[in-house]
């Protein structure tokens with residue numbers, strides 16, 4: 001330590017150091033004394049010989065390269081793949097251990113080479129196992145780079161090939177020591193001295209070779225499998241292989257690389273995609289849920305795989321649904337119950353398919369819903385013509401599905417006292433009503449449903465024909481819950497409220513009069529119930545007419561400023577019919593009553609159509625319908641009235657047709673005539689005349705126009721200015737719970753609103769609208 | 774059988790000439806305010822419906838009884854009572870004919 005700089009030379013020390021270095025390289029035992037001497041000598045050389053550090057590095061390098069050459073010879077002496085890998089891995093592991101060991105005594109050298117002054121403490125750290133400083137060690141990198149430059153560059157192709165051959169053998173079902181492949185991969189990773197990207201050598205060589213050999217393997221195998229075993233078996237094969245390769249990747253590759261699986265997916269699924277997709281429709285048709293599940297799992301892995309499956313599903317449901325409807329057209333157009341049940345059966349079937357085959361994946365649910373919409377709103381089996389009449393220039397609106405009308409009819413059958421509602425439990429009725437709401441969700445002309453539903457409700461409330469009044473009000477709330485417009489639902493609620501007011505009034509009336517036995521009154525709020533002025537005049541029989549002034553007097557005492565209008569086409573009652581042999585109670589409409597009471601003064605007379613018209617003052621159409629219900633009531637074997645000459649429909653009556661009371665009338669039970677009994681001849685209470693039904697449809701169209709205008713104004717008020725496209729989509733959003741506005745209608749209403757200065761087009765952009773206050 | 778014939782004969786005696794007799798009649802009528810114009814000129818809602826304020830309030834309790842009546846002035850014009858009673862606080866004239874407002878009758 002006392003010597004001057006330059007007095008101690010590298011050459012003096014190296015002969016003493018070298019044997020220890022060689023022992024370390026060969027992993028031969030080194031005594032603690034030798035170990036310490038090496039530290040000290042490195043220290044001296046670096047401290048006293050200016051050129052010492054460079055010389056030390058060069059000599060060290062030479063010995064390392066020399067050592068590696070020997071190792072290489074030992075490895076290359078192996079001819080057989082497995083033996084080669086084994087030998088290489090053994091040499092590498094030994095060398096790699098020394099990479100962590102040999103640099104330690106040369107810590108002082110590192111500092112000198114980096115031009116840093118020596119510090120006393122650094123030499124005493126001993127064989128430090130902390131990774132940080134060692135990994136950046138110059139000596140370590142010298143070792144690794146030397147290994148890389150000599151042995152690795154020479155034999156990496158043989159190594160990779162050997163490893164891939166083993167993997168290939170494994171793919172073919174041969175067992176081998178997986179540690180060999182793993183060992184090779186580890187050497188690729190550890191070999192890298194690039195601290196920025198430790199996986200560089202591994203990725204560029206090992207992984208690339210792995211991907212290439214995998215691709216090659218399946219390029220051969222996949223078409224072979226497909227050709228020999230068919231598509232179904234192939235899909236099972238591909239699915240199994242993909243899982244297998246995923247597991248293999250876990251074993252043999254570094255985490256976080258998905259290149260191999262991407263490549264497998266491309267070869268196993270992407271390449272034969274058209275062949276696989278061709279199988280989709282037949283599987284859906286056959287309801288092969290397990291196979292579809294498998295197909296979905298596979299095709300989901302490729303970008304264009306699922307979209308065609310969605311299209312197939314949508315097409316299939318639409319076609320099957322429509323075909324089913326068409327095949328059963330005769331039954332379902334006549335019978336709302338059968339129609340709704342058929343639809344629901346269809347929905348259940350396909351919902352089950354989507355659940356089982358596609359685990360209710362949202363994309364498939366959307367495809368299903370699109371198809372359901374197409375079926376429900378289809379107009380081939382039956383359609384509803386919504387004529388606009390002359391008011392709007394005689395244009396005809398496109399026909400719409402009759403579905404909402406049938407849904408409303410079905411609801412009526414469930415909520416009214418009918419054979420169907422009597423057969424079902426309360427829970428069953430509830431679940432069926434919910435089913436109706438489910439179908440209603442897909443209906444685009446919901447306003448038609450609302451109209452029919454309201455008409456049925458009116459009929460039930462006026463005839464006191466509800467099966468369960470609690471369920472009636474539940475239904476109103478359910479309609480609110482499924483998003484029916486609030487003003488519509490509120491109107492229904494108002495009818496219930498009004499009918500209760502009317503019941504109170506009737507109770508008061510009956511206590512106020514002497515003749516309380518035979519009359520009930522319903523006096524309803526015209527704003528909540530009546531539609532237009534569709535009253536039908538009739539000349540009441542005196543038995544009825546007598547009551548009118550009394551009711552009106554009573555009402556006047558109760559209320560101020562109100563006027564009453566009698567709705568005799570809605571009123572009804574019970575009469576007793578006495579014949580020679582029997583006595584029957586008949587539930588009849590007031591019109592039927594008016595006709596029948598015409599015989600009270602002349603029970604055995606034959607009366608002409610013309611005279612009945614004079615007696616009742618009923619309009620022609622109503623009189624024909626009323627008479628028809630008395631001469632040809634479907635439920636009766638013996639009819640109430642008889643007539644001549646023959647007629648097969650109401651329109652066949654002429655003014656000379658004569659009618660008389662059937663004195664042999666009887667109800668037939670078990671093929672025996674009964675002398676007493678009750679029969680309901682009301683049927684479906686006529687709420688509106690034929691003319692008003694046309695008006696009804698027109699008013700739907702007019703209401704749509706009004707709603708569309710309202711919604712456009714509402715949007716513009718909020719947005720001030722808006723593009724045509726944005727306006728259209730907001731409009732559909734607002735209106736979709738009532739109906740689907742057509743592009744044509746929207747355009748017409750926009751023009752109308754512009755013409756009437758509610759809004760204008762932007763001067764610079766005709767596709768932008770501006771609100772005008 | 775003889776019994777039944779007796780009964781029939783008694784019935785015949787009671788109501789000898791009527792083949793059809795009324796047992797029950799359920800008569801239906803609609804009431805509306807006896808007004809010339811069915812829209813309230815103040816709130817632009819039909820007088821048969823509750824006025825805008827009452828509609829907004831009854832939405833909170835959807836079954837709350839609506840008692841939004843109509844009022845007639847001496848000029849025979851009619852409005853929702855709610856609407857008119859607010860109107861006269863600002864201006865004691867009929868909004869339609871500008872005559873001084875005085876109530877002729879109230880709906881009930």
Ligand SMILES: [Zn+2]
Nearest residue numbers: 813816853856
């Ligand atoms: Zn008002």
Ligand SMILES: [Zn+2]
Nearest residue numbers: 824827841855
């Ligand atoms: Zn009010």
Ligand SMILES: [Zn+2]
Nearest residue numbers: 848850867870
């Ligand atoms: Zn006035």
